[in-house]
Amino acid sequence: MADQKTQSTKKILVVEDEEYIRDLYVQILQKEGYLVDAATDGEEAYMKISKKEYDLILLDIILPKIDGLQVLEKLRKEAKKISAPVVLLTNLSQEVVVAKAMDYGVRGYMVKSDLTPSDILTEVRGYLNGEHVRTQLK
Secondary structure: OOOHHHHOOOEEEEEOOOHHHHHHHHHHHHHOOOEEEEEOOHHHHHHHHHHOOOOEEEEEOOOOOOOHHHHHHHHHHOOOOOOOOEEEEEOOOOHHHHHHHHOOOOOEEEEHHHOOHHHHHHHHHHHHHOOOOOOEOO
């Protein structure tokens, strides 16, 4: 397990409507010592991002109520600064959507179906440490 003292100060928001995937990510990250918050739809994500500071936001693209890009667009229109890196979660190769997300400052993406729990931790550590990871956008 990672150094609990180091990880315990890192706050991650997992925005995922699929319960199994959301619970898996939350469990993996909490076990590693991160403080994890979760949202099940775009509106809940918007409210949490508006009110709290996170070190990393894992944001699903396809969500109930408003989708992940709409969350980012709404925050941008209201001039709310997101200091945390935003990483899109997707199961699809959505190049057009990912390209559009770059306009909103999205740092990268993770294809959920391609990642093992170990891969998830490697990716999260990379984004938190500002290191290049395999799904980082240029």
